[in-house]
Amino acid sequence: MQVKEVADLVGISIRTLHHYDAIGLLKPQHTTRAGYRIYTASELERLQQILFFKELGFPLKNIKEILDNPSFDQVEALEKHYERLLAKRRQIDTMLETIQKTMRHTKGEITMSNQERFAGFDFSSNPYEQEARERWGDEAVDKANANINDLNKRENLEQTINELYHRLADIRKEDPASEVAQKRIAEWFHLLNEIGTYSLDAFKGLGQIYVDDECFRKNIDQFGEGLAIFMRDAMAIYADSK
Amino acid sequence: MQVKEVADLVGISIRTLHHYDAIGLLKPQHTTRAGYRIYTASELERLQQILFFKELGFPLKNIKEILDNPSFDQVEALEKHYERLLAKRRQIDTMLETIQKTMRHTKGEITMSNQERFAGFDFSSNPYEQEARERWGDEAVDKANANINDLNKRENLEQTINELYHRLADIRKEDPASEVAQKRIAEWFHLLNEIGTYSLDAFKGLGQIYVDDECFRKNIDQFGEGLAIFMRDAMAIYADSK
DNA sequence: TCTTGACCCTAACGTAACGTTATCGTTTAT
DNA sequence: ATAAACGATAACGTTACGTTAGGGTCAAGA
Numbered sequence: 001m002q003v004k005e006v007a008d009l010v011g012i013s014i015r016t017l018h019h020y021d022a023i024g025l026l027k028p029q030h031t032t033r034a035g036y037r038i039y040t041a042s043e044l045e046r047l048q049q050i051l052f053f054k055e056l057g058f059p060l061k062n063i064k065e066i067l068d069n070p071s072f073d074q075v076e077a078l079e080k081h082y083e084r085l086l087a088k089r090r091q092i093d094t095m096l097e098t099i100q101k102t103m104r105h106t107k108g109e110i111t112m113s114n115q116e117r118f119a120g121f122d123f124s125s126n127p128y129e130q131e132a133r134e135r136w137g138d139e140a141v142d143k144a145n146a147n148i149n150d151l152n153k154r155e156n157l158e159q160t161i162n163e164l165y166h167r168l169a170d171i172r173k174e175d176p177a178s179e180v181a182q183k184r185i186a187e188w189f190h191l192l193n194e195i196g197t198y199s200l201d202a203f204k205g206l207g208q209i210y211v212d213d214e215c216f217r218k219n220i221d222q223f224g225e226g227l228a229i230f231m232r233d234a235m236a237i238y239a240d241s242k
Numbered sequence: 243m244q245v246k247e248v249a250d251l252v253g254i255s256i257r258t259l260h261h262y263d264a265i266g267l268l269k270p271q272h273t274t275r276a277g278y279r280i281y282t283a284s285e286l287e288r289l290q291q292i293l294f295f296k297e298l299g300f301p302l303k304n305i306k307e308i309l310d311n312p313s314f315d316q317v318e319a320l321e322k323h324y325e326r327l328l329a330k331r332r333q334i335d336t337m338l339e340t341i342q343k344t345m346r347h348t349k350g351e352i353t354m355s356n357q358e359r360f361a362g363f364d365f366s367s368n369p370y371e372q373e374a375r376e377r378w379g380d381e382a383v384d385k386a387n388a389n390i391n392d393l394n395k396r397e398n399l400e401q402t403i404n405e406l407y408h409r410l411a412d413i414r415k416e417d418p419a420s421e422v423a424q425k426r427i428a429e430w431f432h433l434l435n436e437i438g439t440y441s442l443d444a445f446k447g448l449g450q451i452y453v454d455d456e457c458f459r460k461n462i463d464q465f466g467e468g469l470a471i472f473m474r475d476a477m478a479i480y481a482d483s484k
Numbered sequence: 485t486c487t488t489g490a491c492c493c494t495a496a497c498g499t500a501a502c503g504t505t506a507t508c509g510t511t512t513a514t
Numbered sequence: 515a516t517a518a519a520c521g522a523t524a525a526c527g528t529t530a531c532g533t534t535a536g537g538g539t540c541a542a543g544a
Binding site: 244245246256260274276277279453 | 490491492493496
């Protein structure tokens with residue numbers, strides 16, 4: 001197989017193959033007199049492995065090490081990488097929190113309700129907590145209390161969710177593509193993402209479920225007739241626009 | 243202030259200041275005849291803002307736009323960035339899952355219990371679920387059921403946690419720094435990270451709480467006298483070794 | 485006054501993983 | 515024979531600096 005065939009088959013660019021050749025990560029089995037690179041099944045197999053590790057975020061250098069050195073412990077490499085990824089995710093979580101805080105400060109108005117929205121998450125009123133925080137640091141205490149807090153959080157989140165339902169119901173007669181609608185649906189997206197991790201597709205699919213599933217629809221339409229449909233449309237538009 | 247003072251003050255390198263000067267992101271108020279860069283309070287302020295956005299992962303180009311253009315909507319920029327970060331986090335979550343799956347395949351033995359460990363998370367037995375999955379896609383269904391599943395998950399997690407407690411109790415007489423101990427504590431770390439996000443410090447702090455807090459200690463020591471202390475030590479060693 | 489540190493400067497290559505021209509040779513079908 | 519499709523190498527561009535390399539500046543002590 002020549003470069004284009006391989007590239008098209010696995011969905012990478014020709015340049016990438018050139019590059020992998022240049023750095024010795026994936027050499028073609030041989031080259032024709034004209035210098036054309038010729039790849040065979042075994043190169044394809046190696047390429048699959050390369051792409052696998054690449055998808056996991058490994059740098060090419062490491063991939064080369066891992067593949068070239070069968071004695072290299074792949075499991076260990078995976079474990080190490082796993083922890084690097086965890087660290088990265090924590091970093092991102094921190095950034096997300098910071099942004100939220102900042103927006104709350106910057107925006108002020110609408111976000112004042114955001115303030116309230118998270119007020120319940122603060123346990124500073126509990127004297128034992130106060131002491132615990134000083135002794136062990138905030139983060140550890142927060143984590144240790146995760147189970148207990150989870151209930152409070154959930155209660156509070158439910159309230160927040162209800163509020164947002166109401167605010168969505170208020171505008172359910174407007175165009176789901178309108179700026180207001182999209183802003184509030186974005187809030188909805190962010191709110192859900194505080195609970196779990198939602199892809200845009202999942203978000204859109206969820207909107208459809210709101211309409212198709214009786215149980216969901218009834219519950220949602222309690223806030224206003226037609227809200228489920230409105231939300232589905234707004235959610236689809238939102239997801240597609242990203 | 244000269245470069246070194248500024249650099250030391252805010253904790254960046256001199257080269258970084260040179261760089262910011264070169265790309266016009268942060269120019270010193272003036273330079274001496276000898277070409278020395280002199281910064282004043284207002285530059286420091288701008289630098290703080292730069293570092294703030296940088297911490298959020300903004301590229302320098304954008305930071306320049308945001309800061310140079312007061313009409314540029316900072317809130318909008320933050321919101322956009324927020325979503326980029328969410329996407330990144332989702333990507334990382336996917337990678338984490340993939341690694342886990344792979345390790346389960348690769349390792350086989352110990353991880354066979356991992357298989358079981360997650361078996362309860364599969365709802366394929368429910369016929370309605372089956373249908374729902376086909377109609378809306380797995381991800382959406384999973385998310386829609388988050389609340390219901392959460393309970394199951396929690397139950398199941400509790401079981402998993404208990405199992406791990408037992409396996410930790412089994413080796414509680416050994417050295418917390420031993421390979422076995424560290425392996426199992428690593429599992430513990432990963433398990434907790436499936437529930438929430440734990441920094442290494444929080445993890446370590448949590449270990450201390452296991453010992454200091456009577457409630458925790460009693461519960462843990464049910465699995466074996468001295469387990470709490472053993473876990474604290476192992477957790478501290480683990481955290482420090484990363 | 486000269487020297488020695490401590491500090492400053494510019495210039496330029498290196499990094500990761502290719503994307504993107506630019507220029508040119510090869511193969512194949514018409 | 516010629517054009518279309520494909521292949522090749524070469525080399526700059528990208529991000530945010532780290533890292534030498536080579537060489538001035540300034541204040542203080544000998």
